[in-house]
Amino acid sequence: MYVTLSNPSHDQPEHDFANCSAIAKIQSQALPKRLLVAGQHLFHEGDEAHHVYEVRSGLLRLTRVLENGSRQVIAFALPGDVVGFPYGDLHHTDCDVLVDGEVIAYARRALESGSSDPVLHKRLLCAALNEITAMQDHFMMLARKSAPEKVASFLMVMAERTGTFNGQHVRFELPMKRSDIADFLGLTIETVCRAITRLRKSGVIALEDAQTVVVLDHYRLADATLSD
Amino acid sequence: MYVTLSNPSHDQPEHDFANCSAIAKIQSQALPKRLLVAGQHLFHEGDEAHHVYEVRSGLLRLTRVLENGSRQVIAFALPGDVVGFPYGDLHHTDCDVLVDGEVIAYARRALESGSSDPVLHKRLLCAALNEITAMQDHFMMLARKSAPEKVASFLMVMAERTGTFNGQHVRFELPMKRSDIADFLGLTIETVCRAITRLRKSGVIALEDAQTVVVLDHYRLADATLSD
DNA sequence: CGCGCTTTTGAGATAACTCAATACAGGTGG
DNA sequence: CCACCTGTATTGAGTTATCTCAAAAGCGCG
Numbered sequence A, B: 001m002y003v004t005l006s007n008p009s010h011d012q013p014e015h016d017f018a019n020c021s022a023i024a025k026i027q028s029q030a031l032p033k034r035l036l037v038a039g040q041h042l043f044h045e046g047d048e049a050h051h052v053y054e055v056r057s058g059l060l061r062l063t064r065v066l067e068n069g070s071r072q073v074i075a076f077a078l079p080g081d082v083v084g085f086p087y088g089d090l091h092h093t094d095c096d097v098l099v100d101g102e103v104i105a106y107a108r109r110a111l112e113s114g115s116s117d118p119v120l121h122k123r124l125l126c127a128a129l130n131e132i133t134a135m136q137d138h139f140m141m142l143a144r145k146s147a148p149e150k151v152a153s154f155l156m157v158m159a160e161r162t163g164t165f166n167g168q169h170v171r172f173e174l175p176m177k178r179s180d181i182a183d184f185l186g187l188t189i190e191t192v193c194r195a196i197t198r199l200r201k202s203g204v205i206a207l208e209d210a211q212t213v214v215v216l217d218h219y220r221l222a223d224a225t226l227s228d
Numbered sequence C: 001c002g003c004g005c006t007t008t009t010g011a012g013a014t015a016a017c018t019c020a021a022t023a024c025a026g027g028t029g030g
Numbered sequence D: 001c002c003a004c005c006t007g008t009a010t011t012g013a014g015t016t017a018t019c020t021c022a023a024a025a026g027c028g029c030g
Helices: A017-030 A108-112 A118-144 A147-162 A178-185 A189-201 A218-224 B017-030 B108-112 B118-144 B147-162 B178-185 B189-201 B218-224
Strands: A033-036 A041-043 A051-065 A071-077 A094-107 A170-173 A205-209 A212-215 B033-036 B041-043 B051-065 B071-077 B094-107 B170-173 B205-209 B212-215
Touching: A033 A051, A051 A108, A071 A178, A071 B118, A094 A108, A108 A118, A108 B118, A118 A147, A118 B071, A118 B108, A118 B118, A147 A170, A147 A178, A147 A189, A147 A212, A147 A218, A178 A189, A189 A205, B033 B051, B051 B108, B071 B178, B094 B108, B108 B118, B118 B147, B147 B170, B147 B178, B147 B189, B147 B212, B147 B218, B178 B189, B189 B205
Parallel strands: none
Antiparallel strands: A033 A094, A041 A094, A051 A071, A051 A094, A170 A212, A205 A212, B033 B094, B041 B094, B051 B071, B051 B094, B170 B212, B205 B212
């Protein structure tokens, strides 16, 4: 199983992250929350990076644009993820909002120095290190998986991270456009569509509408994420 | 231009990295250097991560293996790069030596807490953040570039980071096998070979032997890295 | 000299792309 | 309330880049 989004829900230990999390929640009443509405930008590539942001709710999209104008979706950020790690003093991606939500803004220095708040510092550091691992997982996917495998992996992750179980099946939303999924997986829109269609026609998933997926056969979906 | 190796030589500022570097060099006389010979492993996936390592000389290879046994080369680490960022308490890649060299081993706690040596702490943190950016760059490459563009990009980075200028041309070594390059770029060996051959036949580069590249036309090589 | 490993070249198969048409959904104005 | 319009998603047909399989060439080494 691959984790393809920015902060993994791996089965590995995450330092004493859980512990950090509890403490941060207590503090959060005093923290600068920020409400976000769809379409809004949290930051742009090249902006000075004054903060890193922890997603509390909603869905963010991280993108970069190449010289030739084509766009790459680097990650979708879900609750629990941390975005905005600086490169030098600057943000190196665009970040905009796909689903209304809320983030907590931490001053960059909370990441860079543990002097004021060691617990928060460690927490952000964990997030950065986990980010590295998550991206390495994503590498494997971009480099080594076929189109159907990529799409199945993506659906698996969305199901695990955002799905709800109604007693029968897991259901989840795909709030992003097909073109976003394609740009994330390094595919074309059409290829993504066809892969989804194939999963639907073979009874692995069902679509209530284009953005709402029901996992009918979790085992076969997991299977479809694996090469050979 | 894309940076595809683990620590970029971007044109962006890198905090006060240069400054940190100078200080670390002074300290390094007392630091636990470690000599590495080709074939040796620095660490394995799943090992407890007690240290992070700064490469002083030589060339390291970071790899992961998938369920099905296929291997992905995550990065090649050159002097200046830092490897071994932990995931939880564990290393999440294999790391072995392709070219004899020397690394400096820093205790993991130097990365996790700035209390004992704030300068070193910041330096390692910079390295981790740069790593994230470098990997995002690598994404773009894996997802959005054609095979010839990937190979040209790879040669460009190797030329810039390891090349020597003899007054006429830039010359550099490719100490890794073609299969490593292929696994790094998400291609097959044959495709890598053909791309190199095409660059050679069109006079952009020359090969003194299979591992030694001479850049004949730097401008056209840079051009070949760009999709239109 | 011959053996094993790596690299290179060749020919055919195929996965994914491109271009084009159709279907669908949500919003707007008549 | 319906017809239209725009943007998104889906399906189809043909093209092509890359992969696969196979063979040859190069190189180091016993």
